[in-house]
Amino acid sequence: MIxxxxxxxxxxxxxxxxxxxxxxxxxxRLAGAVQICNVxxxxxxxxxxxxxxxxxxxxxxxxxxxxRARAWPGPVVILSPAWRHTARTLECLxxxxxxxxxxxxxxxxxxxxxxLYDYADRALAYALPPPSPADGRLDYELRWLSxxxxxxxxLLFQALGLPCRLRRVRLPGGPPSSSxxxxxxxxxxLPQPRLSAQARLQMLGDPRAGGxxxxxxxxxxxxxxxxxxxxxxxxxxxxxxxxxxxxxxxARAACTRWPVQSFSGRISVAGRDPLAVPSAE
Numbered sequence: 001m002i003x004x005x006x007x008x009x010x011x012x013x014x015x016x017x018x019x020x021x022x023x024x025x026x027x028x029r030l031a032g033a034v035q036i037c038n039v040x041x042x043x044x045x046x047x048x049x050x051x052x053x054x055x056x057x058x059x060x061x062x063x064x065x066x067x068r069a070r071a072w073p074g075p076v077v078i079l080s081p082a083w084r085h086t087a088r089t090l091e092c093l094x095x096x097x098x099x100x101x102x103x104x105x106x107x108x109x110x111x112x113x114x115x116l117y118d119y120a121d122r123a124l125a126y127a128l129p130p131p132s133p134a135d136g137r138l139d140y141e142l143r144w145l146s147x148x149x150x151x152x153x154x155l156l157f158q159a160l161g162l163p164c165r166l167r168r169v170r171l172p173g174g175p176p177s178s179s180x181x182x183x184x185x186x187x188x189x190l191p192q193p194r195l196s197a198q199a200r201l202q203m204l205g206d207p208r209a210g211g212x213x214x215x216x217x218x219x220x221x222x223x224x225x226x227x228x229x230x231x232x233x234x235x236x237x238x239x240x241x242x243x244x245x246x247x248x249x250x251a252r253a254a255c256t257r258w259p260v261q262s263f264s265g266r267i268s269v270a271g272r273d274p275l276a277v278p279s280a281e
Contacts, residue, residue: 010073010074010075011032011033011034011035011074012034012035012074012075012076012077012094012097013034013035013036013037013069013072013074013075013076013077014034014035014036014037014077014079014090014093014094014125015036015037015039015065015068015069015076015077015078015079016036016037016038016039016079016081016085017039017041017050017061017065017079017081018038018039018040018041018049019041019081019084020084021040021041023038023040024036024038024087024090027087029091030090030091030094033094034090034094035072036090037068037069039064039065039068050064050065054189055189057143057192057193057196058080058081058082058145058146058147058148058193059142059143059144059145059146059147059193059196059197060143061081062078062080062081062126062142062143062145062147063139063140063142063143063145065078065081066078066126066128066139066142067134067139069128070128070133070134075097075127075128075130076127076128077093077097077116077125077126077127077128078125078126078128079093079124079125080122080123080124080125080126080147080148081147082123082146082147082148082193083122083124083148085124088171088172089124089171092169092170092171092172093116093124093125093169096116096167096169097127100114100127100167111129111163112129112157112162112163112164112165113126113127113128113129113157113162113163113164113165114126114127114164114165114166114167115127115150115153115154115164115165115166115167116167116169117150117166117167117168117169118168118169118170118171119168119170121149121150121151122148122149122150123146123147123148123149123150123153124169124171126147129163138160138162140236140237141156141160141200144156144196144197144199144200145197146193146194146196146197147193148193148194149193149194149197150166151166152194152197152198152201153197154166155201156197156200156201156204159201159204159205160204212239212240213237213238213239213240214238214239214240214241214242214261215231215235215238215240215241215242215258216242217231217241217242217243217247217251219244219247219267220247220267221247221250224243224244224247224250224251224254225250225254228241228250228251228254228255229254229255231255231257231258232254232255232256232257235255235257235258238258239258240258240259240260240261241255241258241259241260241261242260242261242262242263243260243261243262243263244262244263244264244265244267245262245263245264246267248260248262
């Protein structure tokens with residue numbers, strides 16, 4: 001049986017990405033114990049919420065959710081945007097927050113981030129450390145989190161010099177659905193959240209990297225032109241562009257802020273797995 005806290009000093013704020021555009025409200029059981037912030041996913045120009053992109057990883061949405069929640073004076077918990085959550089999951093997480101409060105009163109709590117995860121090592125939610133002021137560098141690094149693999153994300157926090165602990169949560173009925181926020185997306189995108197976090201962890205721990213990071217621009221001239229224009233206007237966090245040699249001139253003409261490196265090889269068919277489809281050009 002899940003024992004819900006009768007009252008917390010300040011109501012925790014749970015922030016979720018409303019991919020399904022279903023806006024949760026506290027149930028009768030949770031009334032007075034929690035506040036819920038539903039952030040919609042914007043799929044059309046002018047719609048409120050976070051802009052949707054089929055190629056965006058869950059970490060990008062997670063960083064934006066953190067930025068929106070910082071003004072809350074009480075505890076803040078960001079639900080992982082990678083999973084489809086249920087009201088039952090919310091109750092389990094709230095009960096775990098109550099246990100964390102008891103630990104703090106007993107002197108056993110650690111400061112820093114807390115990742116709440118299940119017995120399959122899947123990250124369910126992230127409790128922000130209080131207080132959590134705005135930090136541009138941290139906002140950038142949060143985009144690299146997998147939001148799926150709790151031990152991996154804990155290692156990434158540690159590599160950034162940020163205290164982080166893991167709290168296991170037992171979910172009735174098993175783990176959440178594996179549907180990612182980026183769906184519908186290309187099948188080869190599904191492993192990318194973990195691969196992205198692993199790559200960043202390697203960059204942070206490898207002295208040979210020397211802070212050098214390349215932004216890889218996608219195949220096809222139109223994609224390269226659009227991506228280069230966006231990076232010219234607002235790109236940050238890298239030191240060069242990596243583009244296929246057939247489109248390097250397009251990138252150099254559209255983006256003059258960084259040097260452009262080129263590579264050779266086959267070109268994938270648009271919308272297909274580049275590792276599985278032979279070149280058509």
